[in-house]
Amino acid sequence: MKEYQSEEEFLKDYDSSIFEKLSLTADIIIFSVSDETQNNYRKLNKKHFSVLLVKRDNYPFKDKWCLPGGFVGIEEDIEDAAKRILYNETNLHDIYLEQLYTFGNPKRDPRMRVISTSYMALIDKNKLNEQITPNASWFHIMTTEDKESIFVTLENGKEEIKFKIGKTLKEKTTDRYKYEILENDKLAFDHPLVIVSGISRLKNKLEYTDIVFNMMPEYFTLGELQQVYEVILGKKLLDPAFRRIIASKVEKTDKMQTGGGHRPSVLFKYKNHDE
Amino acid sequence: MKEYQSEEEFLKDYDSSIFEKLSLTADIIIFSVSDETQNNYRKLNKKHFSVLLVKRDNYPFKDKWCLPGGFVGIEEDIEDAAKRILYNETNLHDIYLEQLYTFGNPKRDPRMRVISTSYMALIDKNKLNEQITPNASWFHIMTTEDKESIFVTLENGKEEIKFKIGKTLKEKTTDRYKYEILENDKLAFDHPLVIVSGISRLKNKLEYTDIVFNMMPEYFTLGELQQVYEVILGKKLLDPAFRRIIASKVEKTDKMQTGGGHRPSVLFKYKNHDE
DNA sequence: TGAATAGTGTCTGTGAGACAATATTAT
DNA sequence: ATAATATTGTCTCACAGACACTATTCA
Numbered sequence: 001m002k003e004y005q006s007e008e009e010f011l012k013d014y015d016s017s018i019f020e021k022l023s024l025t026a027d028i029i030i031f032s033v034s035d036e037t038q039n040n041y042r043k044l045n046k047k048h049f050s051v052l053l054v055k056r057d058n059y060p061f062k063d064k065w066c067l068p069g070g071f072v073g074i075e076e077d078i079e080d081a082a083k084r085i086l087y088n089e090t091n092l093h094d095i096y097l098e099q100l101y102t103f104g105n106p107k108r109d110p111r112m113r114v115i116s117t118s119y120m121a122l123i124d125k126n127k128l129n130e131q132i133t134p135n136a137s138w139f140h141i142m143t144t145e146d147k148e149s150i151f152v153t154l155e156n157g158k159e160e161i162k163f164k165i166g167k168t169l170k171e172k173t174t175d176r177y178k179y180e181i182l183e184n185d186k187l188a189f190d191h192p193l194v195i196v197s198g199i200s201r202l203k204n205k206l207e208y209t210d211i212v213f214n215m216m217p218e219y220f221t222l223g224e225l226q227q228v229y230e231v232i233l234g235k236k237l238l239d240p241a242f243r244r245i246i247a248s249k250v251e252k253t254d255k256m257q258t259g260g261g262h263r264p265s266v267l268f269k270y271k272n273h274d275e
Numbered sequence: 276m277k278e279y280q281s282e283e284e285f286l287k288d289y290d291s292s293i294f295e296k297l298s299l300t301a302d303i304i305i306f307s308v309s310d311e312t313q314n315n316y317r318k319l320n321k322k323h324f325s326v327l328l329v330k331r332d333n334y335p336f337k338d339k340w341c342l343p344g345g346f347v348g349i350e351e352d353i354e355d356a357a358k359r360i361l362y363n364e365t366n367l368h369d370i371y372l373e374q375l376y377t378f379g380n381p382k383r384d385p386r387m388r389v390i391s392t393s394y395m396a397l398i399d400k401n402k403l404n405e406q407i408t409p410n411a412s413w414f415h416i417m418t419t420e421d422k423e424s425i426f427v428t429l430e431n432g433k434e435e436i437k438f439k440i441g442k443t444l445k446e447k448t449t450d451r452y453k454y455e456i457l458e459n460d461k462l463a464f465d466h467p468l469v470i471v472s473g474i475s476r477l478k479n480k481l482e483y484t485d486i487v488f489n490m491m492p493e494y495f496t497l498g499e500l501q502q503v504y505e506v507i508l509g510k511k512l513l514d515p516a517f518r519r520i521i522a523s524k525v526e527k528t529d530k531m532q533t534g535g536g537h538r539p540s541v542l543f544k545y546k547n548h549d550e
Numbered sequence: 551t552g553a554a555t556a557g558t559g560t561c562t563g564t565g566a567g568a569c570a571a572t573a574t575t576a577t
Numbered sequence: 578a579t580a581a582t583a584t585t586g587t588c589t590c591a592c593a594g595a596c597a598c599t600a601t602t603c604a
Contacts, residue, residue: 021296078379104353
């Protein structure tokens with residue numbers, strides 16, 4: 001092997017083609033919570049935890065649904081690629097975006113070796129003024145879970161996607177699981193795994209951060225906020241406890257929400273601690 | 276564009292060279308806690324939080340220190356690559372290994388575009404019977420932190436590595452920071468960032484999992500266990516509180532540790548909840 | 551005996567879970 | 578008036594922080 005005297009000299013000679021190379025994609029789970037008007041004028045709108053999926057119109061996995069994603073450019077930062085894809089899909093900038101996990105099973109793409117770095121994005125659906133792209137659709141998320149499996153149902157009113165994930169504890173010292181796809185016929189690639197790990201990350205972060213406010217409009221009632229927690233966590237919360245916990249994070253405004261056949265509610269906003 | 280009738284047909288034709296490709300490495304932060312005998316026979320061994328670094332003997336970054344790492348093979352799973360590197364470095368199998376983050380700044384390697392998926396490994400130093408490879412060395416970790424920076428000092432008795440990381444809150448809703456290297460002249464690549472995020476992940480998981488037991492021998496005293504928490508968290512804990520919290524996770528044995536010039540202590544072991 | 555560590559008792563304040571009670575609106 | 582939601586009060590229990598106290602060993 002030739003002896004180099006300096007880093008510059010070495011780099012000039014360096015032939016990067018000696019290693020076999022691979023491709024990288026960024027895939028994004030875009031979560032939101034959607035409203036659904038009720039027939040009873042007294043009742044509140046029903047909220048649903050939802051995710052944006054795209055129908056593939058090309059091989060591989062033609063006609064299957066998948067997460068918005070795309071190849072990372074050779075000179076492009078991974079997170080920039082994620083932002084680019086997110087903007088293409090939603091026309092929104094400045095969205096909450098967090099790296100989740102990098103999936104690298106050699107067989108996850110039948111074409112060639114493709115690594116996927118997944119991101120989670122949270123949006124407030126009210127900001128989506130324009131129509132989303134025609135091959136994209138919001139799906140409601142419903143999950144149930146037992147000791148060794150997770151069952152997920154996604155549905156958009158026309159179509160229902162069901163899949164089943166097996167989970168086994170990796171080691172007894174932590175809460176980490178090894179997930180594997182047991183049943184899935186409508187989602188492309190290993191995206192069921194990505195979705196499950198995104199849901200799990202979001203549930204966790206709800207409990208110990210203010211992440212929920214990325215999915216809320218500027219003004220909201222505490223009832224709405226509580227509902228968002230409830231649909232994501234998949235369980236009912238007790239009102240007084242919820243209000244105690246959230247109290248320090250929100251600020252009462254002088255606006256009220258009226259119109260329902262019941263006591264009107266004060267509108268709150270997220271408290272900005274810098275002010 | 277040609278119209279394909281089936282996935283098989285499409286794949287046969289697929290030319291994967293149309294995209295510019297890149298390389299992927301797996302880099303591992305191997306953490307451990309080391310003992311240091313005291314001159315005073317009464318005193319306990321002093322423990323240090325430590326990390327394993329390797330001195331580079333090749334360009335780029337010749338003679339700088341870096342985390343153990345290497346290229347991921349074209350047919351190799353990323354985690355398998357991490358395990359392979361870990362085994363080469365320590366001769367140990369079945370080590371706690373957790374994916375941390377994927378770093379993909381286009382300029383992080385001067386040779387070419389290299390993505391790095393980082394892993395954190397935890398080992399019990401007592402299991403390291405063989406000498407580690409000659410160009411590797413354990414460094415004690417010391418960190419201090421203020422509002423906008425993290426200062427890290429690594430030292431192995433002969434050499435001292437200092438670096439400084441700037442941190443800025445990414446958004447007000449979560450505890451996520453954007454880290455950037457402000458001062459660093461002895462570590463290769465962006466490894467200061469990897470080390471800082473590894474330390475941060477470990478500190479967090481100490482608080483809400485049993486992850487610490489991956490760094491402990493089978494039998495240990497509660498004093499030792501508490502010391503491990505203390506050197507990693509970088510703060511003293513109160514004995515009664517610590518014992519209360521840890522009580523449900525450990526099991527008293529009938530062994531005792533004697534020999535110090537003080538009251539001997541009962542040896543405990545990690546409680547296996549399956550039994 | 552004394553330095554050093556091991557181990558326990560207990561008070562106090564905080565905060566979550568549970569449930570009860572009151573308040574207010576549109577029809 | 579009533580259904581539905583909004584909002585508050587309060588009791589209890591679990592648990593962490595703080596500090597004081599007792600126990601045991603070896604040179």
